[in-house]
Amino acid sequence: MFILETSADFDSAHFLAGYEGKCSNIHGHRWHITAQISGDVQESGQERGMVTDFGTFKADLRAIADSLDHVLIYERGSLRDKTLEALHEENFRLYEVPFRPTAENLAQYIYELLCEKAYSPVSVRVYETPTNSAEYRP
Numbered sequence: 001m002f003i004l005e006t007s008a009d010f011d012s013a014h015f016l017a018g019y020e021g022k023c024s025n026i027h028g029h030r031w032h033i034t035a036q037i038s039g040d041v042q043e044s045g046q047e048r049g050m051v052t053d054f055g056t057f058k059a060d061l062r063a064i065a066d067s068l069d070h071v072l073i074y075e076r077g078s079l080r081d082k083t084l085e086a087l088h089e090e091n092f093r094l095y096e097v098p099f100r101p102t103a104e105n106l107a108q109y110i111y112e113l114l115c116e117k118a119y120s121p122v123s124v125r126v127y128e129t130p131t132n133s134a135e136y137r138p
Contacts, residue, residue: 003037004051004052006057006058009032010070012068012072012095016102017078031126031128032127032133033110034124035111035114035123037122039120068095072093074097075096097109102134107124
C-alpha cells in the first residue's frame with residue numbers, strides 16, 4: 001500500500017456560536033489542508049504504476065478548497081433569518097455547515113468529501129494558523 005499526500009489553501013471567515021471567547025466573533029483564517037490517501041499501484045492502463053494521478057487528486061482537493069474560499073462558514077441555526085437575509089442582499093458568499101466550524105470538524109468534513117469522490121483517505125489535517133492544526137483519521 002502507498003500513501004499519497006497533497007495540499008491546498010483557502011481563505012475564509014467563521015465564528016463559533018455559543019463559545020465564550022474571542023472566537024465567538026467573526027474572524028478569518030488562511031486555512032491550509034493536507035490530505036493523505038492510500039492505495040495500491042495500478043497494474044495497467046493510463047495510470048499504470050500510480051495509485052492515482054497526482055493532478056487529479058490535487059484538482060479534487062483544490063475544488064473542495066475553492067468551495068470554501070472567501071466565504072463565511074457558519075453553523076446551521078447560528079444566524080438569525082434576518083441576518084442571513086441581509087448578508088444575501090449584500091451578495092456575501094455564505095457556506096452553511098451542520099456543525100460548529102472548528103478545525104476539527106472541518107478536517108472530518110473534508111475527509112468525508114474525499115470519500116464521496118471515491119478516494120480512500122488516511123487522514124486530513126486542517127491548519128487554521130501556521131502552528132495550530134487538527135487532524136482527522138477514522
